[in-house]
Amino acid sequence: MNHDPNAGSKADADPAPDPAQPAQAVWQPAGHGGTSADVRKFTVGSDDAGVRLDRWFKRHMPQVGFATVSRWVRTGQVRVDGARAKLDDRVNAGQQIRVPPVGDAPAGARERRQLSPAELEQADAMLLHRDRAAIVLNKPPGLATQGGTGTHSHVDGMLDAYVGSGDKAPRPRLVHRLDKDTSGVLLIAATPGSAAFFSRSFAGRSARKIYWALVVGVPKVPAGLIDLAIGKQPGTGGEKMMPDEKGQAARTRYRVIERAGNRAAWVELEPLTGRTHQLRVHLAAIGHPIVGDGKYGGPDGFLTGSISRKMHLHARRLVIEHPDGTPLDIVAPLPEHFSASMEQLGFDPGLSDATPHDIPEPTREDRKQFARRHAKQVRKERRGERRGERHGSRRGKDGTEAAPGKPASGKSGPAAQGRQRPGGRPAGGKAAPGKRPSPSASRKPGRDPGRRPDQGPRLR
Numbered sequence: 001m002n003h004d005p006n007a008g009s010k011a012d013a014d015p016a017p018d019p020a021q022p023a024q025a026v027w028q029p030a031g032h033g034g035t036s037a038d039v040r041k042f043t044v045g046s047d048d049a050g051v052r053l054d055r056w057f058k059r060h061m062p063q064v065g066f067a068t069v070s071r072w073v074r075t076g077q078v079r080v081d082g083a084r085a086k087l088d089d090r091v092n093a094g095q096q097i098r099v100p101p102v103g104d105a106p107a108g109a110r111e112r113r114q115l116s117p118a119e120l121e122q123a124d125a126m127l128l129h130r131d132r133a134a135i136v137l138n139k140p141p142g143l144a145t146q147g148g149t150g151t152h153s154h155v156d157g158m159l160d161a162y163v164g165s166g167d168k169a170p171r172p173r174l175v176h177r178l179d180k181d182t183s184g185v186l187l188i189a190a191t192p193g194s195a196a197f198f199s200r201s202f203a204g205r206s207a208r209k210i211y212w213a214l215v216v217g218v219p220k221v222p223a224g225l226i227d228l229a230i231g232k233q234p235g236t237g238g239e240k241m242m243p244d245e246k247g248q249a250a251r252t253r254y255r256v257i258e259r260a261g262n263r264a265a266w267v268e269l270e271p272l273t274g275r276t277h278q279l280r281v282h283l284a285a286i287g288h289p290i291v292g293d294g295k296y297g298g299p300d301g302f303l304t305g306s307i308s309r310k311m312h313l314h315a316r317r318l319v320i321e322h323p324d325g326t327p328l329d330i331v332a333p334l335p336e337h338f339s340a341s342m343e344q345l346g347f348d349p350g351l352s353d354a355t356p357h358d359i360p361e362p363t364r365e366d367r368k369q370f371a372r373r374h375a376k377q378v379r380k381e382r383r384g385e386r387r388g389e390r391h392g393s394r395r396g397k398d399g400t401e402a403a404p405g406k407p408a409s410g411k412s413g414p415a416a417q418g419r420q421r422p423g424g425r426p427a428g429g430k431a432a433p434g435k436r437p438s439p440s441a442s443r444k445p446g447r448d449p450g451r452r453p454d455q456g457p458r459l460r
Helices: 054-060 066-074 117-126 156-162 192-201 276-286 294-301 336-344 364-381 383-391
Strands: 038-044 096-099 126-129 136-138 183-189 210-217 221-228 230-231 241-242 251-260 264-271 313-321 327-331
Touching: 054 066, 117 126, 117 136, 117 156, 126 327, 136 327, 183 192, 183 327, 192 313, 210 276, 210 294, 210 336, 241 276, 251 276, 264 276, 276 294
Parallel strands: 183 313
Antiparallel strands: 038 096, 126 136, 136 183, 210 264, 210 313, 221 251, 230 241, 251 264, 313 327
């Protein structure tokens, strides 16, 4: 952010702002133009265009607490272009912000963290691309993106290695994340302005991300869309996700590139939403967990032999618009364990260039086949429950066993309601003593007996 000593004067026009160029907060007393020698005026730079007013203060005057800023705004001491403002108002490049007297000038750059030689070497090894707006890394598996309880080594802690020259150079910022055990392309914003730009691209789903994965078994539908909502699994503290029809919508396109018999397959994935562990949950839900993903695949998530037990999920390619208007297209090389597994399974990396493209929608027959396979899997898991339902079935007047959900008498509708059967029970009422209730009695009114609520992901 640059201070304009001739606030309000338009005699000299500044050049067009560059969203990729970092701006500095420079202040000086308002002098004859202010109410006090300590009142300051700031011109909003291109890096801060579109940010909330409270965020502007946090960026450029971190020594001033939120309560103080709130009081200034509430009492009208903070003005934007001479008018009162609110904390949630968004400022635009070129606007003037009037700040009341405060003890110290805006703080300079934060103190840089001292990195060890090993951390500096790792930071240099991860670097794929760097310009004045973007830093792209190839994150190795096993390195967390951000810190947490018990996590001391992470990408966010190494970002000081990429700070530019100058005392007031901004610290790079994360704009998206990868799971700890996932490798591949990780985009870092070099300035606050580019961070806002890239964040809008990810939020608007205009960024295209392509992942490579090795999965156990081979999906019978070679290409399609997994549409399965995801929610947090109870009792895990949010550390594990699960399919949940009441959860957040999640969609993943997939395409089988090559197969190793029926043992494993190499799959290309494109997440259309960005839910936690989305790819891992989706692939496990269709019966083909990612190789090495014991969290969602359990014992079935590993291959025997010399195949690595590390997770085989790699963010291969990222295509996103750069702040200068050109596309930023980055491909990350495979980690050593993934490359070795590809070679052992006989997969040729040249068969896919990880190009984002529209995958043909599956046919109606493909969707039916997918639904049948998933229903078969659910039936196996609920075999005990189905046995109980069979024991509880009734026989009709002709001696045949009634199918679950159908009345044995063959009569239905309003005419049959309230009618007492000899030695039985009223239709729709409670069972007579000594009689087992029909499975149809437990079915909720209006529910389609032809589709169970646990039929799982829809294949489109």
